[in-house]
Amino acid sequence: MKKIAVFSNMYPSAEHPTYGIFVKNQVELLRKSGVSVDVKAIDNPKSGKVQGLLKYGKWFASSLFYLLGNRRKLELTHSHYAFPTGVLSLLGKRMFKIPYIVTLHGGDIDKMAKKNAKIASMTKTILQEAAHVVTVGERLKQEVVENFGVAENAVTVMSMGVDQTVFHPMERAAVRAELGLQETQPVVLFIGNLIREKGVLELVQAFESIRKTVPNSSLHLIGSHKSAGFVEEVKHEITSRQLEGIHLEGTKTQKELVQWLAAADVLALPSYHEGFGLVALEAMASGTPVVASDVGGLTYLLADGAGVLVPPKDAEALAAGLLQVLSSETPANEEKRKKLVHEHSYEMIVNKLLKIYEDAAKTR
Known part of the structure; x- marks a missing residue:
């Protein structure tokens, strides 16, 4: 060619x-x-x-x-x-x-x-x-x-x-130490543009319920602030609810994203629509469980227990799904996750x- x-x-x-x-x-x-x-x-x-x-x-x-x-x-x-x-x-x-x-x-x-x-x-x-x-x-x-x-x-x-030479499980204590995260603190991670359609407001609302059950948990929002107006809306939501433990991390390099994925306890992807949801696949390759909206490509990717699917625009269901993973009530289908990572x-x-x-x- x-x-x-x-x-x-x-x-x-x-x-x-x-x-x-x-x-x-x-x-x-x-x-x-x-x-x-x-x-x-x-x-x-x-x-x-x-x-x-x-x-x-x-x-x-x-x-x-x-x-x-x-x-x-x-x-x-x-x-x-x-x-x-x-x-x-x-x-x-x-x-x-x-x-x-x-x-x-x-x-x-x-x-x-x-x-x-x-x-x-x-x-x-x-x-x-x-x-x-x-x-x-x-x-x-x-x-x-x-x-x-x-x-x-x-x-x-x-x-x-997904590049398995880049996205793969890492020793959690080591990457957390490098990122300045407490070793025992439950970490919920979001990676994506901070826009309404990614379900960021619902995630903030869900985190309020999570903090009541897991008081020392933290939520880290990583991604581009494409819409300054919406980011201010997110900040207002956090302030009005008097929420602690939420961190707007901004954009990161791919090397840093790899570390964050390996360090997190769960990746949240509460999008309103999603063609595929590549970051969910990268999380699976990193050994990190995924809770995501039951929409688009995510419906197929996380089927059969590969992840936890919840209805979009539903903060209560999202909180329940995240708590399910954080409490390890239902182990993920590791065989299915490994098969998916290989296929992709x-x-x-x-x-x-x-x-x-x-x-x-x-x-x-």
């Missing part, structure tokens, strides 16, 4: 090291497998109408110039997220006959495609003209086939994968992706 281009509206930078880290990890995995990859991506998560228009406009124009200059060198393009990223791949196909694949992560279908009829129509076109569509979860595949008219044999369910290992993922690339390139 000569060269591929990866387009993404999320990619990490020195200032924002975890923003779209899953895309960068896959790019590095492909490069290690001998694929020549160029990346055209947005590495700034800051929002705002004017700033958003400027950064997207600059990225879009730069990517079009890139396609023009590299049209004869490219075997195919790979867009992460259908809209607006997939528009670049669609233009590359229509102008230069470069085939493309699209990876759907959830928000592009659950939120973006539902904004208005025009975006929904464009999303449908992008998916139907792709050489192949990758969805990070089974529910997403069903929606793509049923609601967007894509042939089932043109869709593959495949997560972004980097080795398995890259082999599937390279086969998709090979088949897609033949359509040119």
